[in-house]
Amino acid sequence: MRRTSATTHRAALGLALGVLAPVALSACGNGKTDPDLVAGKQLFVQKCGACHQLDRADTKGVSGPDLDEAFRQALADGMGRNSIEGMVAEQIRHPARLGEGQRGKGEVVMPADLVEGESVTDVAAYVGQVVAKGGEDTGLLAEAVKKAGAGKPVAAKDGKLVIPADPTGQLAYQAASATAPAGPIEVESPNESGTPHDIVIDGVGKGEVVQNGGISKFNGTLDAGKTYTFYCSVPGHRQAGMEGKVTVK
Ligand code: HEC
Structure with missing residues (x-):
């Protein structure tokens, strides 16, 4: 480089x-x-x-x-x-x-x-x-730009886990940690920004790359007691910090 x-x-x-x-x-x-x-x-x-x-x-x-x-x-x-x-x-x-x-x-x-x-x-x-x-x-x-990824942890609701990408285009999700119950899950990552992102959990599922209001999503199954890593697979984004943990309770 x-x-x-x-x-x-x-x-x-x-x-x-x-x-x-x-x-x-x-x-x-x-x-x-x-x-x-x-x-x-x-x-x-x-x-x-x-x-x-x-x-x-x-x-x-x-x-x-x-x-x-x-x-x-x-x-x-x-x-x-x-x-x-x-x-x-x-x-x-x-x-x-x-x-x-x-x-x-x-x-x-x-x-x-x-x-x-x-x-x-x-x-x-x-x-x-x-x-x-x-x-x-x-x-x-x-104060011009709100620091990305500073949001509270998110919890899955009704079988759905929603982890939005930072709306200003920074390389972060709005939460760096999440909790979900074991079993089938629908994972969604809405992306308001013009920067392309997806959401992936290895071994569970991978959403499409989206931008400008698209929603990257997939269905998968989470195992009890495990901690998974979610991340963006667009080159360079995970290395820049676009990842977090899902703890299965
Ligand atoms: C999709 C990725 C991408 C985006 C978005 C992007 N750049 Fe770049 N930029 C590059 C790449 C790749 C290079 C080096 C090769 C080239 O010039 O295309 C570069 C080169 C540059 C350079 C020259 C750096 C040098 O070594 O001399 C500057 C300055 C620059 N970009 C500024 C900007 C600014 C300002 C923006 C936003 C308006 C921007 N870039 C958006 C990928 C990007």
């Missing part, structure tokens, strides 16, 4: 210096309002965090490069945060141009236009401000 980032990053740097400077200049002169960093952080968590690690946003995706890692060296070499902002905005608008070197290896590709219009600037400004910075967000930014 480290090498992938560095390669992408060098391509991005060339592009930023060659193409982005004039764009950035004209954007300054047209009297636009300052970017909304709170909205930028919220959108980053919703739209980008499932694939990218960014410590300040507490996102843990692993399908794309770790962004702190990707820009740390450039910052150390004296690149300004405004230039990084420009590069991030360019990556959002034209991911293909920066990703050319990584194509055709069967890896995840970053979709274009995950956010649009002024939101591009908001997200890029937030990332530019906090990337590789250490410490924690403060003030309004600290």
Whole structure:
């Protein structure tokens, strides 16, 4: 992953210096309002965090490069945060141009236009401000996103166990632990977010991958006295923390 980032990053740097400077200049002169960093952080968590690690946003995706890692060296070499902002905005608008070197290896590709219009600037400004910075967000930014997975344990009711995915797109379920009786069970995981997820319990069942209001579900049987692990099988999501325990009582 480290090498992938560095390669992408060098391509991005060339592009930023060659193409982005004039764009950035004209954007300054047209009297636009300052970017909304709170909205930028919220959108980053919703739209980008499932694939990218960014410590300040507490996102843990692993399908794309770790962004702190990707820009740390450039910052150390004296690149300004405004230039990084420009590069991030360019990556959002034209991911293909920066990703050319990584194509055709069967890896995840970053979709274009995950956010649009002024939101591009908001997200890029937030990332530019906090990337590789250490410490924690403060003030309004600290409260911009509710921490995922902090919900209470859930209990099965009427033969059904419902464990929703985090609605903001973070890599977590709304509960990390659950209880259920032994016997037949219907497991459901509604997912309001745009980040694809499923729910799986090895040896019991596996739901479909869903997003945008879909419900991943399966029927299975739980054995008395056992503790099972439920998790999301979308690559990278379980490693980022999308799992929990079901205790059978
Ligand atoms: C589906 C996964 C996925 C999502 C969602 C995603 N990215 Fe990416 N991103 C990638 C991958 C894979 C790469 C590296 C290859 C490429 O450029 O396509 C990448 C590369 C990048 C880079 C370049 C990093 C470097 O090493 O130079 C930046 C910056 C970036 N993404 C920002 C974002 C932002 C901001 C969002 C949200 C608007 C986002 N990404 C959403 C997968 C994703």
